[in-house]
Amino acid sequence: MNIMMQTKPFSLPPLPYADAALAPTISERTLAFHYGKHHKAYVDHLNEAVTGTPYAELKLDDIIKKTFMDATKTKIFNNAAQTWNHTFFWACLTPKGGAPTGELAEAIERELGGFEKFKQNFVKAGVEQFGSGWVWLVSKKGKLAIEATPDAVTPMAQGKKCILAIDVWEHAYYLDYQDRRAEFLKAVTDRLLNWDFAAQNFERTG
Numbered sequence: 001m002n003i004m005m006q007t008k009p010f011s012l013p014p015l016p017y018a019d020a021a022l023a024p025t026i027s028e029r030t031l032a033f034h035y036g037k038h039h040k041a042y043v044d045h046l047n048e049a050v051t052g053t054p055y056a057e058l059k060l061d062d063i064i065k066k067t068f069m070d071a072t073k074t075k076i077f078n079n080a081a082q083t084w085n086h087t088f089f090w091a092c093l094t095p096k097g098g099a100p101t102g103e104l105a106e107a108i109e110r111e112l113g114g115f116e117k118f119k120q121n122f123v124k125a126g127v128e129q130f131g132s133g134w135v136w137l138v139s140k141k142g143k144l145a146i147e148a149t150p151d152a153v154t155p156m157a158q159g160k161k162c163i164l165a166i167d168v169w170e171h172a173y174y175l176d177y178q179d180r181r182a183e184f185l186k187a188v189t190d191r192l193l194n195w196d197f198a199a200q201n202f203e204r205t206g
């Protein structure tokens, strides 16, 4: 592995679709702001925060794991985790959302009470996350679970496998839904979740 590659500045990864691809569930304006302003700012601030520190030489995943719960590294953790979380979130969405299939569908049936129950509890967990944060489908010790995390906190920092996520920071929905977070979460869960990506993440959990 080329260590020099890891010391280069982090860059904003391209979106996997056009800004307008998720409309009307997520408008072009929301996506342009969310990706082009918010996500970009996390990447820029991460680069500023790691410059001149040993973290500049680490991969993003390792920066997140090493700075999690370290009160002296909050700025690095927050920006690294939000950089990771947003890149993951964009991959969780697709204009062709649908329903899980195969082994993941079977696991949702067995461990989370089925797809309808999953959708209800996923939306509920996102609504009940107080303030900014994320709602996740994760695998921990081989079992599926729905979790919500505050601010930038990401289950991967806690050693869990992330399968799907939705951003519940106000910047994710306010232009389109104002304060109606539940409506946003239900619409995205019903129409935009990328179950092919979720299946890939699930396979990797073994």
Ligand SMILES: [Fe+2]
Residues within 6 Å of the ligand: 034, 038, 086, 167, 169, 171, 172
């Ligand atoms: Fe966001």
